[in-house]
Amino acid sequence: LRRGAPAADALHDLAERLDVPADALCLAAVMAQPFKPMVLSGAATADQVRSNARALDIVEKLDESALGDLMRQCRVETGAYWAERSGLQWN
Numbered sequence: 405l406r407r408g409a410p411a412a413d414a415l416h417d418l419a420e421r422l423d424v425p426a427d428a429l430c431l432a433a434v435m436a437q438p439f440k441p442m443v444l445s446g447a448a449t450a451d452q453v454r455s456n457a458r459a460l461d462i463v464e465k466l467d468e469s470a471l472g473d474l475m476r477q478c479r480v481e482t483g484a485y486w487a488e489r490s491g492l493q494w495n
Contacts (some may be wrong), residue, residue: 410477411477411478411480414473414474414477414478415429415430415474415477415478418470418473418474422462422465424458424461424462424465425455425458427445427452427455427456428455428456428457428458428459428462429459429462430459431443431445431456431459431462432459432460432462432463432465432466433466433471433474433475433478435459435460435463436463436466436471443459445459
């Protein structure tokens, strides 16, 4: 996610405060959910795998307040999500 959208800015701001890569923070935020989701990273290079693996350490750093704020700022309404997805060229 590149800066410029409120959700991306919130993600990068928290990643900077925690001194962690944004991709690892994304994975950690999902891993920290109470329903214990299965997380797939999509890493394609060894560097991406190493960066993504940092999510395991970050989960412990996320407090409920920071996680809740991040999740609220990243929330997308269902209709808006599907409208955006259906407009992508690969559809």
